[in-house]
Amino acid sequence: MNETVIKVENLGKAYRIGLREQKNETLVGTFIESLKTPFANFKRLTNLRKFKSDSNDKDIFWSNRNISFEVKEGEVLGIIGKNGAGKSTLLKMLSRITEPTEGRIEIHGKVSSLLEVGTGFNPELTGKENIYLNGTILGLTKKEVDERYDEIVEFSGIEQFIDTPVKRYSSGMKVRLAFAVAAHLEPDILIIDEVLAVGDAEFQKKCLGKVQSVASKEGRTVLFVSHDMAAVKHLCSRAILLKNGSIEFEGNTDDVVDYYMKNAKQIEEKDRKINVENRRGNGKFIVTGIDFLNAAMHPITVLHCGMELNIKISYKCLEKPVNPVINLIFKKNMQFEVMNLLSRSAHHGVMQLQQEGSIVCNIPKLPIMSGRYSIDLLMKYHQDLTDFVEDIIIIDVEKGDFYGTGQITEFVRDGILVYHTWNVE
C-alpha cells in the first residue's frame, strides 16, 4: 500500500497559437503575398509539431509548465482550476493522448481515462454492439467485455432496448449506456474529467457514487477534475490547484478548495461588482445589483453552457412599478448581441413589483457558448427610459453539456445553442 503510482516531473506542454498575418495594402503586394502563401502555409503546418526548447517564438503557448507531483496508491486526487488553467492538457498527457513537450511521467498500473463518455459510439449499431466497441476502445479485451456484459446491461437499466440501434435512444439512455461501460473498466488508475459531473442531477449522483465506491471500496487511484467544489471536497483527499498551466497550490483538499474559493471570490468581487460607468436614463427605476444563482438558488462563480441559471436583479423605484420593462442583453466578446431576455414578452400576466426588491429571471438551459460576455441592462417604465447600463457586468461562460448527451459542446462559434435532434437517414 501507499506506493507511488504516478510520478510527474517537470511536465510541460507547448502549443502553437495562430498569429495575425500581415496584410498588404496594395494590389501588387497582395498578389505577391498570395504567391508566397503556400510556402508560408507549409512552414506554419510543419512548425505545428516543432518546438525548440530555446526558441522564443511568439506563437508558442505553454499550456502546462513545470508541473511535478506524485500520487500514492489508493489516493483520490482532485485537480481544480479555472477554465484554461491547463487541467485538460494535463489529463491528456497522463492518459497518453498527447505527448509532453518536456518532462516525464511514470505510471504504475493500468490507466483508464474518461475525458468523455461514449467515445466512438456509432448511432447505427445496437446497444450491444456499442458496448463491445466502446469497451474495446477503452482498452478492454473481448473476453473482459464478455465477463462484464450482464453487469453493464443491468447497470445501464435499458435491457429491453439493447438490440435497438443507438440512434433511436434518447440522449439520456445513451449517456446511461455509455457510463455503464465506463463504470466497469476496473483500471488501477482512473482519470476522470468533469464531463461526468454534467447531465441531470440523478445521473450526476450515480456517477459520483460510482467514483466514490471505486475509490474507497476498491482502493483504486483516482484523478478527478471538476468545477464542483462540493464534489471535490466530498471525494478527494488531496488536491492541486492549477493556474496558468502551473501548480499554484497543493495540499489537502479543504485547504486547496478554501484557497481557491478565497481567490475566486477576490476575482469575483473585482469583476462581478456591477459597473455603472455607462449609465443613462431618468433614474426613477434603477438596478442596484445583479447576482447569478444556480438551480438551487445558491450564488455561483462559474457559469457553464447548458446549466439552469437564475439571474437575480435587485432594483429600486420611486413608486411601485406595474409591468415595467427589464431587458438583459448578452454581448459576446463585448460586442455582438447574441441573446436578449425580455421581461415584457416572456412574462405571463401582470408583473407587479414592490418599491424595492429583486426579481429573478430563470433560464432553464443556458444556451450561450463558452466565452466572455458582457451584459447591458435596460429598464423602462411608463415608456420612459429609466435606466440603461452598458456592460453592467462581465461573465465568463465555460463549456458544458447543453444537449444532455454526455458530450461537452466544444464548438466555439458565435450565436447561441438551440435544442434540437438529428435523425440519420
Place this chain on the structure above:
Amino acid sequence: MHEKPKTIIEANKSKTFFDFKEFWRYKDLLYFMVLRDVTVLYKQTVLGFAWAVINPLFQIVVFSVIFGSLVGVKPDMNNMPYPIFSCLAVIPWNYFSNSLNASGSSLITANSIISKVYFPRIIFPLVPVLSKLVDFSISFLILIGMMIYYKYQPGFNVLYVLLPLILAIVTSAGLGFWFSALSVQYRDFKFALSFMLPLLMYVAPVAFPASTVLNKLGPTAFHIYALYPMVGAIEGMRCCFSVGKEMPFNLLLIGYSSAFVIFFTGLWYFKKTEKYFADIA
C-alpha cells in the same frame, strides 16, 4: 495482487518502432472496428450488400463495351473473354482504391476519438484495409457468374490467388499509413489522394494487358512499370484464373519489394508522427 504494467511517458522519447505487444492487446478493438465498418456500411439501404456486386458489375460492363468491343483490346490470357479479363482487374482495383481512400482519411474522420482516448493509432488506417476485404469477397460472385455464363474453367493457378491479393493488401496498408499520417498535418494530401486514384487506375493495367507495356516500351520500362505494385496484383490475379498461363513471378517479386518498402517506410513515418496526431488533427 496482479502485476502492474509500468508506463513511462517522456518528452521526445516515445518509441518510433512498432510495438507489436501493445498492438496485440488491442486486437479485439481492431476486430470490432472492422465489424462496425462492415455492419454500418449498407445499413438503411434497400439493396444492402448487393451494392458490392452492382458497383463493379457496371464498371465491367462499361470496360467491356468501350475497351473490349469499341477499342478492341485483346486479352493476352489465352482464351479468356474480355469481360472476365476486365473483371479480374476491376475487383482488385476497387479493393485497392476503396481501402486506400478510406484508410488515407481515417485519422481525419476519427479526430474526435483521437483527442479523447489513447490506443494504438495504427488501428485507424488498418480498419478499412481489412473491412473492404468483405466487399472484395462478395464481388467475386460476379466472377463466378461470368465463368458460368462463358463456360470458362480456370487452371490450377487459382491456388496462387492469395499472392496477388496480399500484395494489394500490403500496398494499400502501406500507402494508407503514409496518406493518413500526412493528411492529418497537411490536408492537401486528402485532396491529392482523391484526384490521384482515378489517374492511378488508368496507369494500372485495368483496361489493357500489362504486356502492352512490354511490347511497346521494352523490358527495362516494363520492370520499372512493375514497381507499381498494382501491376503485379492485377496481372497476378488474371494469371491465376487463366488457362495455362504461367504466374508472373517476376512482376510479383518486383511488386512485393516495392510494396514492402512502402509499407515499412509508411509504418516508420506513421510512428514518427503519431504522437502529434491529437494536437494537430
